Amino acid sequence: xxxxxxxxxxxxxxxxxxxxxxxxxxxxxxxxxxxxxxxxxxxxxxxxxxxxxxxxxxxxxxxxxxxxxxxxxxxxxxxxxxxxxxxxxxxxxxxxxxxxxxxxxxxxxxxxxxxxxxxxxxxxxxxxxxxxxxxxxxxxxxxxxxxxxxxxxxxxxxxxxxxxxxxxxxxxxxxxxxxxxxxxxxxxxxxxxxxxxxxxxxxxxxxxxxxxxxxxxxxxxxxxxxxxxxxxxxxxxxxxxxxxxxxxxxxxxxxxxxxxxxxxxxxxx
Numbered sequence: 001x002x003x004x005x006x007x008x009x010x011x012x013x014x015x016x017x018x019x020x021x022x023x024x025x026x027x028x029x030x031x032x033x034x035x036x037x038x039x040x041x042x043x044x045x046x047x048x049x050x051x052x053x054x055x056x057x058x059x060x061x062x063x064x065x066x067x068x069x070x071x072x073x074x075x076x077x078x079x080x081x082x083x084x085x086x087x088x089x090x091x092x093x094x095x096x097x098x099x100x101x102x103x104x105x106x107x108x109x110x111x112x113x114x115x116x117x118x119x120x121x122x123x124x125x126x127x128x129x130x131x132x133x134x135x136x137x138x139x140x141x142x143x144x145x146x147x148x149x150x151x152x153x154x155x156x157x158x159x160x161x162x163x164x165x166x167x168x169x170x171x172x173x174x175x176x177x178x179x180x181x182x183x184x185x186x187x188x189x190x191x192x193x194x195x196x197x198x199x200x201x202x203x204x205x206x207x208x209x210x211x212x213x214x215x216x217x218x219x220x221x222x223x224x225x226x227x228x229x230x231x232x233x234x235x236x237x238x239x240x241x242x243x244x245x246x247x248x249x250x251x252x253x254x255x256x257x258x259x260x261x262x263x264x265x266x267x268x269x
Contacts, residue, residue, distance in 0.1 A: 020057075023049060027057045028066065028082070037075035095219070095228045096127045098262040103130050106230075106255045110248055113233040115214075116259075117153040119226070120145065122172040124154045127228070147208065149173040149189050150182050152216030153229035156202035159193040160218050160226040166193075182207045201249060202229075203241050211235045215244045219256045219263070227263060230256050 017023055030046045031038060038046070044054055058076060061067040065081030099116055107114055107130040116128040124146040148154030148169065158169055175184045183189050196202045204214040216231035232248045 017048065023053060023057055024061060024066075027054065027061060028078075031067065031076050032078055037070065037073065037077040039074050039076075043076070095259065095263060099128060099228075099259045102255050102258045102262065103128060106130070106251065107132075109251055110232050112244075112248070115153055115216075115231045115233060116228060117157075117231070118228045119148065119154075119157050119169075122148060122158075122169040124148050124151055124157075126153075147173065147176070147178075149175060150178060150204065150207035152202045152204040152214040152231045152233075154202075155189075155193060155196055155204075156216040156218040156229040156231070157226040158189075159196035159202065160220065160224065178208050179206050179210050181205050200253065201245060204231075204233075205241060206236065211237060213239075213241055213244070215241060215248060215252065217249075217252050217256045219260050221260060221264060227260065230259065 017026065026047050026049065027043070030043055034042075040054070040058070043058075044051060047054060049057065058067065058069075062069050062076070062079070065079045067076050067082070068079045069076055095116060095118060103114060103116060111132045113132060114130040115126055117124050117126050119125070126144050126146065146154070148158055158166065161169055170186045170189060173186075173189070175186075175189075176182070177184050183192060200217060202216040202218075204212065204216070206213055212233060213236055214231045214233035216229050218226040219228040219230060221227050230252060232244060232252060234244060
């Protein structure tokens with residue numbers, strides 16, 4: 001499936017626009033979420049700011065290098081200064097900064113797409129990815145937000161939440177029906193998560209994108225809390241979930257243990 005613009009399932013809470021920082025973040029979020037660099041009028045229709053305030057914010061953010069302005073196209077995009085900050089933050093996150101070698105080793109063993117993800121506001125944040133020589137275009141890529149209720153990595157992490165946090169997580173899901181196999185009710189998701197806890201594996205059976213299937217495992221700390229999830233993704237035209245479990249299940253769990261150990265040493269989890 002062709003990659004689309006950010007499809008975050010749960011709309012963010014209405015921003016508090018009482019401070020200049022809040023206004024600036026609203027503008028940065030809007031530009032970062034656009035599939036193509038937007039023009040001023042397009043942004044004006046997207047953000048809850050007046051014309052004068054938006055113009056001032058854009059000018060200030062551009063002057064600070066957080067945004068870049070193309071005078072020919074009259075569009076705005078993320079600036080180099082913001083990209084440097086994002087790269088620095090990315091490199092120093094617990095999993096993204098410690099899982100690279102383990103992902104490389106797994107990629108050499110598994111000739112499929114590999115994802116590393118964490119939960120962010122009970123949605124999936126993809127933090128790293130490895131592609132095989134032959135790859136299929138799909139929605140997920142590092143930095144993107146995806147739904148938790150219909151992805152393997154999402155369900156792998158939801159399954160290990162405490163009861164109270166799980167209720168909050170379920171309330172945060174949209175249960176939008178993406179395909180014929182998408183789980184669309186809290187009860188269906190809870191039953192599926194119980195199966196995840198029993199088997200140690202979470203599956204995406206074409207639940208988010210047609211033909212895309214994956215097997216996922218949680219990355220657990222010493223308290224058996226999911227600090228992330230790891231998955232192997234393929235297509236129905238190439239394999240089956242049963243075959244993927246047989247071929248990749250053990251090495252996937254071993255890699256998750258290795259990443260958890262590296263994270264524990266790094267962050268004393």
